[in-house]
Every structure is written in C-alpha cells, then in structure tokens.
Amino acid sequence: MSTLPSSQPTRLSRNLAEFLTTARLDDLPSAVQHEAKRSLLNYFATALGGCRDSAVEHALKVVSPFAGARQARIIGRKEQLDALNAAFLNAISANVFDFDDTHPGTVIHPSAPVAPALFALAETRRLGGRELLQAFALGVEVECRIGNAVSPGHYARGWHITSTCGVFGSAVAVGKCIGLTSEQMLWALGAASAQAGGLIETLGTMAKSLSVGNAARNGIVAAFAAQSGLTGPEMPLEGPRGFAHVFGTNPDFSRISAGLGEQWEAQRNTYKPYPCGIVLHSVLDACLSLRKDNELPVERIESIVVRGHPLLGQRTNRPDVTTGREAQVSAQHSVAVALLTGAAGLEQYSDAAVRDPAVLALRRKVEVRDDATMTIEAAEVSITLRDGRILKRVVEQARGGEKQPLTDADLEAKLRDLAAFGKSGCDAAALIDAVWSLDSSSDAGQVMRLASAQ
Amino acid sequence: MSTLPSSQPTRLSRNLAEFLTTARLDDLPSAVQHEAKRSLLNYFATALGGCRDSAVEHALKVVSPFAGARQARIIGRKEQLDALNAAFLNAISANVFDFDDTHPGTVIHPSAPVAPALFALAETRRLGGRELLQAFALGVEVECRIGNAVSPGHYARGWHITSTCGVFGSAVAVGKCIGLTSEQMLWALGAASAQAGGLIETLGTMAKSLSVGNAARNGIVAAFAAQSGLTGPEMPLEGPRGFAHVFGTNPDFSRISAGLGEQWEAQRNTYKPYPCGIVLHSVLDACLSLRKDNELPVERIESIVVRGHPLLGQRTNRPDVTTGREAQVSAQHSVAVALLTGAAGLEQYSDAAVRDPAVLALRRKVEVRDDATMTIEAAEVSITLRDGRILKRVVEQARGGEKQPLTDADLEAKLRDLAAFGKSGCDAAALIDAVWSLDSSSDAGQVMRLASAQ
Numbered sequence: 001m002s003t004l005p006s007s008q009p010t011r012l013s014r015n016l017a018e019f020l021t022t023a024r025l026d027d028l029p030s031a032v033q034h035e036a037k038r039s040l041l042n043y044f045a046t047a048l049g050g051c052r053d054s055a056v057e058h059a060l061k062v063v064s065p066f067a068g069a070r071q072a073r074i075i076g077r078k079e080q081l082d083a084l085n086a087a088f089l090n091a092i093s094a095n096v097f098d099f100d101d102t103h104p105g106t107v108i109h110p111s112a113p114v115a116p117a118l119f120a121l122a123e124t125r126r127l128g129g130r131e132l133l134q135a136f137a138l139g140v141e142v143e144c145r146i147g148n149a150v151s152p153g154h155y156a157r158g159w160h161i162t163s164t165c166g167v168f169g170s171a172v173a174v175g176k177c178i179g180l181t182s183e184q185m186l187w188a189l190g191a192a193s194a195q196a197g198g199l200i201e202t203l204g205t206m207a208k209s210l211s212v213g214n215a216a217r218n219g220i221v222a223a224f225a226a227q228s229g230l231t232g233p234e235m236p237l238e239g240p241r242g243f244a245h246v247f248g249t250n251p252d253f254s255r256i257s258a259g260l261g262e263q264w265e266a267q268r269n270t271y272k273p274y275p276c277g278i279v280l281h282s283v284l285d286a287c288l289s290l291r292k293d294n295e296l297p298v299e300r301i302e303s304i305v306v307r308g309h310p311l312l313g314q315r316t317n318r319p320d321v322t323t324g325r326e327a328q329v330s331a332q333h334s335v336a337v338a339l340l341t342g343a344a345g346l347e348q349y350s351d352a353a354v355r356d357p358a359v360l361a362l363r364r365k366v367e368v369r370d371d372a373t374m375t376i377e378a379a380e381v382s383i384t385l386r387d388g389r390i391l392k393r394v395v396e397q398a399r400g401g402e403k404q405p406l407t408d409a410d411l412e413a414k415l416r417d418l419a420a421f422g423k424s425g426c427d428a429a430a431l432i433d434a435v436w437s438l439d440s441s442s443d444a445g446q447v448m449r450l451a452s453a454q
Numbered sequence: 455m456s457t458l459p460s461s462q463p464t465r466l467s468r469n470l471a472e473f474l475t476t477a478r479l480d481d482l483p484s485a486v487q488h489e490a491k492r493s494l495l496n497y498f499a500t501a502l503g504g505c506r507d508s509a510v511e512h513a514l515k516v517v518s519p520f521a522g523a524r525q526a527r528i529i530g531r532k533e534q535l536d537a538l539n540a541a542f543l544n545a546i547s548a549n550v551f552d553f554d555d556t557h558p559g560t561v562i563h564p565s566a567p568v569a570p571a572l573f574a575l576a577e578t579r580r581l582g583g584r585e586l587l588q589a590f591a592l593g594v595e596v597e598c599r600i601g602n603a604v605s606p607g608h609y610a611r612g613w614h615i616t617s618t619c620g621v622f623g624s625a626v627a628v629g630k631c632i633g634l635t636s637e638q639m640l641w642a643l644g645a646a647s648a649q650a651g652g653l654i655e656t657l658g659t660m661a662k663s664l665s666v667g668n669a670a671r672n673g674i675v676a677a678f679a680a681q682s683g684l685t686g687p688e689m690p691l692e693g694p695r696g697f698a699h700v701f702g703t704n705p706d707f708s709r710i711s712a713g714l715g716e717q718w719e720a721q722r723n724t725y726k727p728y729p730c731g732i733v734l735h736s737v738l739d740a741c742l743s744l745r746k747d748n749e750l751p752v753e754r755i756e757s758i759v760v761r762g763h764p765l766l767g768q769r770t771n772r773p774d775v776t777t778g779r780e781a782q783v784s785a786q787h788s789v790a791v792a793l794l795t796g797a798a799g800l801e802q803y804s805d806a807a808v809r810d811p812a813v814l815a816l817r818r819k820v821e822v823r824d825d826a827t828m829t830i831e832a833a834e835v836s837i838t839l840r841d842g843r844i845l846k847r848v849v850e851q852a853r854g855g856e857k858q859p860l861t862d863a864d865l866e867a868k869l870r871d872l873a874a875f876g877k878s879g880c881d882a883a884a885l886i887d888a889v890w891s892l893d894s895s896s897d898a899g900q901v902m903r904l905a906s907a908q
Contacts, residue, residue, distance in 0.1 A: 068520045158699060193655065197650050199690075199696065199697065201687045201695040208648065214672070243653065
C-alpha cells in the first residue's frame with residue numbers, strides 16, 4: 001500500500017458524510033430547489049421520450065424474470081417492478097437518447113442516476129416532496145463534485161462519468177432520505193465506490209445503458225447496505241486505492257470540499273433543446289431561425305455551408321449516416337432535417353427521418369468548413385439559393401447552454417413534446433403541475449402515478 | 455477519440471467470442487475438467503464456511519425486499535432468491551474470507567464470480583454437468599486471460615481484479631450455456647465491460663463483497679442482455695476506450711489470444727490450506743510441523759523468531775490485531791494460534807481466537823525479522839524454549855502453491871471442515887460425490903440441493 005502524500009486529505013469522505021447528514025431542509029436555497037424542479041421536469045421529459053426505445057425494451061425483458069414485487073412504476077409504461085429494477089429501467093429511459101441534462105464542467109448527466117432512485121424509494125415509503133428535492137440536490141451535488149475532482153482526465157481516459165460518479169449521487173440521495181448516520185453515510189460512499197463503473201467505448205451502443213441503470217440501482221443498494229451495517233473503508237474517495245486515485249489522475253480534492261453548502265452544482269445544470277451532440281446546437285439554432293423566416297424546399301436550395309470551430313467538423317462532418325443514433329452527431333443530417341421540417345426533436349433523429357428521400361437529397365448539399373477564428377460555441381449557416389440569393393445566420397451561443405438556459409416554459413414544452421413522442425398517454429399538464437408543486441406534496445411518490453402509462 | 459496504435463489488435467474481442475461459441479464439449483481436456491471439479495470443491499467449501507458471515511447476512515437483508523421468485527438456493531442456508539440475487543449472495547459467501555482459489559499470475563479468485571452464476575442458471579433451466587464444467591473452464595479462462603493482459607499494473611493501481619475481471623468470466627460462462635451466437639457473445643463482453651468495477655480500498659471491509667457479488671450477478675445480466683439483442687461495442691476489450699486501455703496501462707493483448715484452447719489458465723488455479731494472507735502460508739506450515747512433533751504450551755516458550763523476505767514483515771508484522779479479519783494478515787497471531795491449537799482454519803481466525811488469553815500471551819513473544827536473502831515463498835520459524843533448546847523449521851514452498859498443490863483428498867477435507875464450521879447441516883460427503891461425478895450428471899442444478907441448508 002503506497003503512503004499518502006502529505007497534501008492528501010484524510011477526512012474528506014468523513015467531512016462530506018457529515019455535511020450530508022447534518023444538512024437541514026431549510027439549508028437548501030430556494031433557487032436551488034427551483035433548479036431541482038427544472039431538472040426533474042427535464043428528467044420526466046426525456047424518460048417519457050425514451051421509454052419505448054429498444055434499449056429499454058431489452059433491459060426490461062432481461063430483468064423481468066428475476067424481478068421482485070411490483071413496488072414501483074416505470075415511466076411511460078404500464079409495467080411495475082421492484083424498486084431496484086424500476087430505478088434501473090427509469091435511468092435507462094431518461095438517458096438513452098443523451099437528451100437529458102448536462103453538467104457543463106464534467107459532461108455528467110446528473111439526473112438519470114439520482115432521480116429514478118429517489119422516486120422508486122418514494123413509492124416504497126412515504127417521502128415528502130421537500131425531502132425529495134433536498135436529497136436530489138445533495139445527490140447531484142456529490143456526483144458533480146466528485147466528477148469535478150477527477151475531470152477532465154477521467155472522461156478523457158474513457159470513463160462514462162455519468163455512471164461512474166452517478167452511483168455516488170444515488171447512494172447519498174437515498175441515504176439522506178432513509179436517515180443514515182454520518183458513519184453510515186461514509187459506508188454508503190464506500191459501497192458506491194465498490195460498484196462504480198462504465199466505459200465510453202460502449203457509447204453509441206445499448207450497453208451504455210447498463211452502466212447508467214446500474215448507477216441508479218446500485219446507489220440504492222449502497223444506501224441500504226450502509227444502513228444495515230455493511231462496513232466500508234475510512235477513505236473511499238481520497239484513500240490511496242480509493243475512487244479518486246484509481247479512477248483519476250492527480251485528483252483535485254478541493255473541488256469536492258470547497259464551498260460545500262454555499263455553491264451548488266445543481267445551479268450549473270443545463271438542458272438540451274435538441275436530442276443531438278451539443279456542438280450541433282448552434283447550427284440547429286441557425287437553421288431553425290432561417291426556416292422560420294423562409295420557405296426552403298429542397299429544389300430551391302443550391303448549396304449550404306456550415307462554418308464553425310474545427311472541433312465541429314471533427315465531430316460532426318458525417319454526410320453518410322444510416323441510423324438515428326449516428327444522425328445525432330451528423331451536421332449534414334441535422335441541417336437537412338431542420339431546414340425541411342422546421343424542428344429538431346426525437347422524430348427528426350429517428351431511423352425513418354434518416355431514410356427520408358428529401359432529407360437524403362438535401363444533406364448532400366451540406367458542406368462543413370473549419371474556421372479556427374470562431375469559438376466552439378458559435379456557428380454560421382449560409383444557404384445559397386438557386387436564384388442566387390444567399391441566406392445567412394450566425395449564432396454565437398446556442399439555446400440551452402449556461403448563458404442562454406432554457407426557460408421554465410421551454411422545459412414544459414419539452415416535456416409535452418416528449419410525452420407525445422413516447423405515446424404513453426400520460427397527462428403531461430398534470431405531471432408538469434405535480435413537479436412544480438412538489439415542495440408542497442407530502443407524498444412525492446404520487447408523481448409516478450402521473451408519469452406512468454395511463 | 456484517439457486513434458489506435460498500429461500494433462493494436464482490432465479483432466481481439468471478436469476472435470475471443472468466436473472461440474467461445476465454437477468450443478465443443480470434446481475440446482475440453484480431461485485434466486482441465488478435473489481441475490474444474492477441484493475448483494468447484496473448493497468453491498463449495500469456502501461458501502459453506504462463509505455462509506453465515508456478517509457481510510452475507512447484511513447483503514441478504516438488503517436484497518431480500520426487492521428479490522424475485524424463489525428460483526435458486528443460497529449455499530449453506532435455507533433461503534431461496536431469484537437467480538441474480540442468489541448468484542450475488544453465493545459469490546459473497548465464497549469469497550468473504552479470501553479463502554477461495556487464487557490464480558497466481560493475477561491474484562484473481564477465479565471461481566467466486568463464475569460458479570455462482572452457473573449454478574444459479576442451472577436451477578432455472580436444465581443444464582448438464584459436462585456443459586457446466588466446460589462453461590466454468592471457459593469463464594475462468596476469459597477472466598484470467600483478461601487479468602493477465604492488464605497485470606500487474608491493474609491490481610497495483612487499486613483495482614479489485616477478482617471483481618473487475620470476474621464479470622467477464624460470469625458473462626461468457628452463462629453465455630456459453632444459453633447458446634449465444636458469436637455476435638451475441640461479443641455483445642456480452644461489451645455488456646460485461648460496462649459493468650466492471652471494484653476497488654482495493656474496500657478490502658478488509660464488507661464493501662468488498664458488493665463488487666464480488668456484482669461480478670457474478672452482472673455477468674448473468676450481460677449474457678441475457680446480449681441474447682435479447684442489447685448491442686455492445688465492436689472492441690470492448692481492445693478499443694481505445696475499452697476495458698484494457700481504461701482499466702490498464704500498456705495492456706499485453708497477446709496474453710488474451712495466445713494459445714487459446716491449448717493452454718488453460720484453470721490448470722494454474724491454486725487452493726489455500728489456510729484462511730489468511732498467502733505470504734503467511736509457509737510460516738504456518740513451519741509452525742504446524744513444529745507443533746506436530748512437540749507439545750508447546752505457552753509457558754515452555756521463551757521467544758519465537760519468524761524470518762522471511764522483507765515483504766513478509768511489511769505485510770504481516772502486526773502484533774496488536776483485534777479482529778479475525780485483521781488477524782488474517784498478522785504473523786504474530788498466526789504463529790501463536792497455530793502453535794497452540796495445531797490448526798489454522800477459520801476458527802483460528804475468528805474474533806474469539808484473537809481474544810483468547812493464551813493466544814495473546816504467546817503472540818507477544820513473536821518477532822518478525824527481515825532476511826533479504828530468502829525467497830518470497832520461504833519462511834523460517836525458530837522457537838527458543840525456556841530450557842534453552844531451539845526448535846527450528848525451514849519451509850521453502852508452502853502447501854497449496856503451484857509447486858505443492860493441495861491433493862484431491864486435501865480439498866475434500868477442506869470442504870468437510872468448512873461445512874462443519876458453517877453449521878449448515880449439509881451432507882459434505884454427498885456434496886463431494888456430486889461434484890466429482892458432475893460430468894455424468896444430466897442436471898447440474900441438483901448439486902445446489904446438497905449445498906444448501908438441510
């Protein structure tokens with residue numbers, strides 16, 4: 001066992017556990033509570049949109065023969081499963097299209113591992129809405145702070161950070177709700193560390209979803225294990241063979257401890273307006289703005305040039321995609337489908353949309369050009385028409401980023417759209433109301449009645 | 455995404471999947487089949503010994519409220535759980551004392567993740583004994599070869615290699631039994647890679663057991679997910695963000711592919727005669743040999759010197775341990791208890807044994823001295839008696855290592871001893887017979903009837 005460097009903290013995990021267990025309901029700033037609700041709106045939206053995806057269908061088929069009592073609901077569906085498997089499934093639905101929330105500093109999708117665990121718990125025991133919102137904010141705080149400590153090396157090496165850090169978020173959120181002592185909360189962090197995993201190599205395949213589902217599920221296991229007395233290490237995060245050193249390189253532990261309870265990572269959470277790679281969002285803003293002002297049938301268009309930072313081309317210059325999943329990182333498809341339909345939702349990134357002859361015809365006219373003088377956030381789209389005119393839009397900051405966050409109304413619209421896309425028949429308006437009024441609910445589990453298939 | 459170095463294999467996972475799916479029953483050498491039975495004897499022995507440990511009790515308490523139908527038995531106990539949770543629990547029992555088998559090149563405990571998954575499967579569908587033995591050998595092969603490819607850096611960095619590599623063993627073993635195609639076997643490897651985890655920091659605490667249990671459980675999930683059609687990456691092992699590069703440093707891929715089907719890692723498996731750190735085994739051989747030839751009450755002994763390679767002192771010079779778990783890595787406790795009782799089993803490493811006044815008195819007389827001229831395998835024990843005489847034993851190679859393997863009879867005795875220790879009331883003789891005759895059984899799941907509590 002190597003010795004600890006002298007600058008190494010030795011009470012980091014203990015102090016974190018202490019903070020979590022002593023946090024009072026009144027300690028949560030109202031702005032953070034409001035952001036938690038916004039995150040939950042976005043969570044239900046993307047889970048309702050993803051609830052019939054084939055990864056969800058496969059996962060449900062796999063766990064059903066082994067599942068326990070019908071304790072908890074599956075978003076957008078009629079099936080019920082035991083709470084662990086329900087959390088597993090709902091995390092998969094929420095994240096399957098990568099349309100869920102994004103914590104910009106780490107690219108963690110914070111809600112997918114935490115929210116399903118809490119709502120599954122809330123269906124097995126009475127849990128107040130304020131308690132749930134507080135636990136959610138604390139879970140997001142812990143997963144994002146741990147992610148901060150190991151970023152950017154952790155993701156760059158190949159760790160699917162939503163899964164690896166998400167299990168801590170789920171564990172502490174559930175642990176807070178079931179009233180763990182500080183010692184037990186430390187053990188819950190240890191039990192989470194023992195179960196952390198998930199690889200970038202699996203992105204773009206359905207195997208990704210297993211690690212995201214496990215993060216939600218195993219956090220619940222970690223919390224109950226700790227409560228039962230299953231011991232863990234003294235320094236699960238900072239120990240020489242603990243999470244940060246093993247999953248990270250030169251971790252910055254101050255990112256976990258500094259400003260705890262004062263600065264909230266939940267307030268940095270962002271929500272995507274479009275279900276595709278974030279670098280394409282400015283491109284889509286430009287295309288949708290052009291489309292709003294002009295009728296643009298294929299035959300009127302001579303050529304289209306997308307100009308952006310070289311990273312844009314590197315990641316999205318893909319003229320020949322064949323599936324919806326690939327199309328999510330194709331500039332050519334995104335431009336074509338947005339100009340033709342005036343929208344960029346899940347329908348525009350379906351396999352059917354990729355095969356649409358009009359989309360195929362238009363995407364051939366799209367060229368991506370590098371411009372090293374542009375920022376990574378910006379994009380320019382120029383359309384040359386057959387009649388010689390040129391239509392141009394420049395977007396400096398995409399909607400949905402930290403500087404142009406989606407409004408509450410945008411998030412409500414996203415939920416309505418995705419509920420319609422998922423065809424669950426759930427009453428989107430009632431669900432939206434229930435999320436906004438969560439803080440006055442004495443039984444947060446009731447929200448799941450509204451989120452499941454009717 | 456970084457590009458692959460030119461020496462990088464690109465069909466490694468595919469070729470491995472192809473090997474696994476095309477392997478025929480007759481391809482398994484009879485010596486490997488026999489070693490598989492020896493591994494299973496040792497597996498049932500240690501699981502029977504561990505089945506009442508507090509980590510098992512806690513884990514059972516945690517999963518029970520969420521468990522499904524009573525599909526599969528728990529070794530040494532009366533409870534039954536769904537197959538996933540049964541595999542989880544039995545892996546924990548088998549490994550909880552680290553008394554299970556050891557693959558010397560990697561320090562993987564090969565059986566704990568693989569055997570419980572296979573026997574749980576065998577309780578849910580008819581599975582022939584030869585099929586089970588073949589699948590077991592293939593599972594051990596895959597986990598140990600993947601372990602070889604990332605050793606020694608992987609364990610040194612802090613990965614609990616039994617868990618991280620074990621999930622692949624479980625996945626391919628179950629995958630073989632359920633008849634995965636080669637494409638599905640590739641996906642099963644991917645689904646396993648998404649779920650791999652486990653940290654050395656948790657060793658010595660109960661949280662370790664969660665990762666070992668997960669390895670067995672999640673391998674089953676991976677195999678069924680692949681069969682259902684849940685896709686995985688093309689290169690889960692060798693890809694730029696795949697298992698070997700992310701969990702390892704400069705992995706040696708030839709250790710996965712070379713001699714596949716010709717050299718079997720299962721034949722390198724070893725079994726511990728004593729439930730303690732492997733570096734103490736030579737010390738215990740020396741003490742038990744001295745005790746066999748001499749009556750050695752505390753009051754006759756003046757002092758004891760243990761001499762060994764500096765690593766022995768570094769790992770085991772622990773005069774003041776207070777629990778059975780700590781005692782497993784204490785030379786002082788080991789020497790004292792072995793000389794006093796003439797044995798070194800789980801009873802000798804219980805909390806009660808650590809508190810025994812005679813053990814406490816004798817361990818104070820034990821001194822550990824470094825001798826850099828000695829090999830890591832060797833140990834010398836010298837006892838100075840009150841009457842001035844010196845009794846000395848030198849052991850060059852401990853029993854149970856690769857060069858002095860436990861005999862079949864030793865393994866049978868180990869199973870009988872541990873079955874008695876675990877107090878399950880199971881008929882050890884009948885269980886031993888059932889394991890030896892597994893290759894003529896048409897229903898391997900029947901073994902679990904004999905291994906559960908009667």
